[in-house]
Amino acid sequence: MKKKNRISLLSIIITVFIVVVLSASLSGCQALGGRFGFGSTNTTKNTSSGIETATVRRGSIIQSISTTGTIDSSDTQILSPKVSGEVLQSIDVGKEVKKGDILLKVDNSDLQLTVAQAQINVENAENSLKEAKISYQAALDANHVAIQLAKLQIQSAQNSVESAANSINNTENSGSSSVKNAQLAVKKAQDSYNYSIAQAQISLNQAADKLNANATDENKYSYQSAYLSRDSAVASATNALDSAIAALNQADAQARAGNEEAKIAYENALINQSSTYWNTLLSQEQALQKIQSSAISLDTAQKQVELAKLNLEDASKNLNNNTIIAPFDGVILSSTYKTGQIASSGSSAISIASKDFIITTSVNETDMPKVAIGNKATVSFDAYPDQEFAGEVIFISSAPTVTNNITSYEMKVKLDKTDKVKLLYGLSTNLTIITARADNVLMVPIQAVYKENGKEYVDVLVAPPSTTQSNTTSTTRIKRTNNATNNTGNTGTNNYSNFTKTTINAKDVTASSIKKVEVTTGISNYNFVEIKSGLKEGDIVITSNIKLTNQQ
Numbered sequence: 010m011k012k013k014n015r016i017s018l019l020s021i022i023i024t025v026f027i028v029v030v031l032s033a034s035l036s037g038c039q040a041l042g043g044r045f046g047f048g049s050t051n052t053t054k055n056t057s058s059g060i061e062t063a064t065v066r067r068g069s070i071i072q073s074i075s076t077t078g079t080i081d082s083s084d085t086q087i088l089s090p091k092v093s094g095e096v097l098q099s100i101d102v103g104k105e106v107k108k109g110d111i112l113l114k115v116d117n118s119d120l121q122l123t124v125a126q127a128q129i130n131v132e133n134a135e136n137s138l139k140e141a142k143i144s145y146q147a148a149l150d151a152n153h154v155a156i157q158l159a160k161l162q163i164q165s166a167q168n169s170v171e172s173a174a175n176s177i178n179n180t181e182n183s184g185s186s187s188v189k190n191a192q193l194a195v196k197k198a199q200d201s202y203n204y205s206i207a208q209a210q211i212s213l214n215q216a217a218d219k220l221n222a223n224a225t226d227e228n229k230y231s232y233q234s235a236y237l238s239r240d241s242a243v244a245s246a247t248n249a250l251d252s253a254i255a256a257l258n259q260a261d262a263q264a265r266a267g268n269e270e271a272k273i274a275y276e277n278a279l280i281n282q283s284s285t286y287w288n289t290l291l292s293q294e295q296a297l298q299k300i301q302s303s304a305i306s307l308d309t310a311q312k313q314v315e316l317a318k319l320n321l322e323d324a325s326k327n328l329n330n331n332t333i334i335a336p337f338d339g340v341i342l343s344s345t346y347k348t349g350q351i352a353s354s355g356s357s358a359i360s361i362a363s364k365d366f367i368i369t370t371s372v373n374e375t376d377m378p379k380v381a382i383g384n385k386a387t388v389s390f391d392a393y394p395d396q397e398f399a400g401e402v403i404f405i406s407s408a409p410t411v412t413n414n415i416t417s418y419e420m421k422v423k424l425d426k427t428d429k430v431k432l433l434y435g436l437s438t439n440l441t442i443i444t445a446r447a448d449n450v451l452m453v454p455i456q457a458v459y460k461e462n463g464k465e466y467v468d469v470l471v472a473p474p475s476t477t478q479s480n481t482t483s484t485t486r487i488k489r490t491n492n493a494t495n496n497t498g499n500t501g502t503n504n505y506s507n508f509t510k511t512t513i514n515a516k517d518v519t520a521s522s523i524k525k526v527e528v529t530t531g532i533s534n535y536n537f538v539e540i541k542s543g544l545k546e547g548d549i550v551i552t553s554n555i556k557l558t559n560q561q
Contacts, residue, residue, distance in 0.1 A: 059512040061553035062470055063454050065544045070452055072445035072532050074379060078370030078422070080436040082362035084337065090115055091330035093354045096346045100359070103341060110335040112359045113344075115352050117331035124328050127321035134310065134317040141310035145303035152296035159289030166282035173275035180271035184264020191257035198253035202246030209239030338364045340434055366424065366432050368400065370440055371410065371417040379444040380405060386422050387441040390430070399425045402442065445532045451540040457550040458530060458538055465528050467540075470513075470549040472522035511549070523551065 090113060098114035106112065216235035220228040342360040346352045368388060372380055386400040404421035422440060424432075457467050531539030544550070 059514060059553075060518055060551060062511045062513060062549045063457060063552050064511075065451055065453055065540065065546055065548040065550060067449055067546055068452050068537075069446065069448045070450065070532055070534060070537055070539050071443055072379075072534050073441050073443045074372070074376045075439070075441050076370050076372060076376075078368045078438045078440055080366050080432055080434055080438065081369040081421070082339070082434060083365040083367045083423075084363040085342070086336060086361055087357050088112065088333045088336075088359040088361065089355050090333060090352045090358050091354060092117065092120060093352060094119070094331065096348050096350050096352050099346050099348055100341055100344055102344050105340050105364070106335045106338070106361070108335055108337050111332050112335055112341070112361070113333040113346065113352070115331040117328055120324065120328045120331065124321065124324045127317065127324045131314065131317040131321050134314040138307070138310040138314050141303065141307040145300070145307045148296065148299040148303040152293070152300055155289070155292045155296040159293055162285045162289050163282075166278070166285040169278040170275070170282050173271065173278035177268065177271040177275050180264075180267040184260070184267050187260035188257065188264050191253070191260035195250070195253040195257045198246070198250040202250045205242040205246040206239070209235070209242035213239045333359055335361060337361075340364065342434070362434050366427070366434070367403070368422040368424065368438050368440065370420050370422065370438070372405070372420050372442075374409070374416040374418070376444075377405075377418050380420065380442055381444075385443045387443075388422065388424060389439045390432075391437045391439070392433075393430050396430065398427060400440075401425070447532050447539050450531065451544055451546060452537045453540055453544070453550050454552050455533055455536060455538045457552045458528065465530055466525050467528055467544065468551040469524045469526050469544070470518075470522060470551060471524045 092115055094115040094117060096113065097116050098111060100106065100110075100112045213232070213235040216228070216232035220232040222228075339361045342362050345356065345358045352358060380402060382402050382405060384402040386402060388398045388400050389396065390398075400422040402420060403423045404419075406419040409416050409418055420442075422442075453467065458465050460466070526543050528543030529541040531541050533539065
């Protein structure tokens with residue numbers, strides 16, 4: 010970079026010197042018209058020995074700037090190992106490599122164990138997942154069984170309640186029927202009692218009437234028999250009535266007891282139904298909880314499998330990341346580790362520059378407005394002084410660089426073809442950037458144009474001396490002075506091209522043979538200027554600074 014700065018400073022000094030020389034030359038040209046005395050009727054004579062002239066012609070003018078640079082890479086990368094370990098293979102600085110070449114290899118035996126362990130973890134996680142699926146299915150089945158069993162138990166409890174309710178009704182009906190039958194038996198016994206007593210009393214009264222009428226022994230015996238029959242009938246009827254009443258009481262007691270038992274059985278059925286309901290509800294809730302717990306375990310097992318697989322994938326990647334591979338064809342700029350050393354993950358191990366070369370240069374701030382992306386360039390190398398190459402500006406930095414109070418801007422140039430030579434990173438280059446070009450235009454030597462009052466003029470020789478044939482005429486090869494390309498195939502000021510310059514005898518030139526013509530100029534370089542209007546091809550213009558004196 011220091012070399013570039015020194016060369017740039019030298020270019021600036023040369024440019025300033027040339028501008029000063031041109032300014033002095035133009036000043037002489039500007040004074041030429043006045044010294045010729047245009048508009049005067051006096052005859053003047055040139056006191057110098059000869060006048061230089063040039064013929065207006067067509068050609069190409071190339072405007073350019075020159076600078077120096079160095080071969081740089083279009084892509085430079087710093088590569089780091091992704092795993093730590095002992096270096097098994099490394100590359101030396103300066104070696105050229107192809108895309109895909111191994112630049113650094115690290116021992117990955119520990120990673121192989123990690124991968125094996127990760128594989129085992131995957132298998133264990135998959136087994137756990139299988140068990141979780143089985144548990145989940147078992148929970149679903151248990152829930153299904155619990156639901157079906159709950160339906161059966163609830164139905165059974167409901168049936169028991171209904172049966173108990175029916176039993177109450179049956180018991181009540183049976184008891185009521187028994188009581189009614191017993192009550193009928195009592196009524197029958199009472200009726201039989203009354204009838205038997207009445208009949209026995211009638212028989213006794215009849216026997217008493219007979220006895221009272223005739224107190225015979227037979228009547229006495231009849232009375233006595235009737236009396237005994239009545240007592241017997243009373244006793245028998247009383248026993249039958251007592252038995253019927255006892256049966257009625259027993260039937261009523263049994264009906265009451267049966268009804269009470271039926272009510273107790275009904276209440277027990279209701280209690281059993283409620284207990285069955287809550288037990289089945291609890292079973293179903295427990296079954297649902299078991300399903301939820303199994304689902305969570307299943308989800309956890311699934312995630313454990315995924316995590317184990319990710320760990321295996323990561324370990325496998327690290328296993329394959331023990332090498333640094335060349336990302337492109339290039340040259341090794343630096344190599345940190347040697348074989349046997351321990352490389353650290355993420356450290357700067359290799360720096361590589363692509364062999365897709367570009368040229369890095371800088372442009373002075375005074376030339377910065379002239380250049381643009383896409384400008385063509387001619388490039389030569391100190392290493393290959395006899396060859397020139399074509400290129401194109403692909404980048405211009407907007408950020409300035411200030412060195413020793415000199416402001417410049419970085420610029421990059423892409424070379425077209427360099428198949429014939431071997432380019433190396435860091436080679437010095439000389440560049441000519443073509444900033445403007447005009448082809449097939451009228452052109453004159455730059456010293457033929459001078460300025461007056463902000464306008465541009467040339468002096469045209471309108472009446473060449475009759476002795477022109479005896480004057481000295483030469484065809485001069487004008488060597489380019491701005492390092493522009495010489496392989497464009499166009500003639501112009503930037504080539505070694507034929508441009509006719511004639512020196513005529515100054516004694517034969519008078520002011521009347523010279524015409525001051527205003528011109529419009531276009532682009533120019535250090536040698537020639539484009540003429541847009543005012544002249545035509547073949548006109549002869551004066552290019553030297555002469556002085557004419559009055560003749561008597």
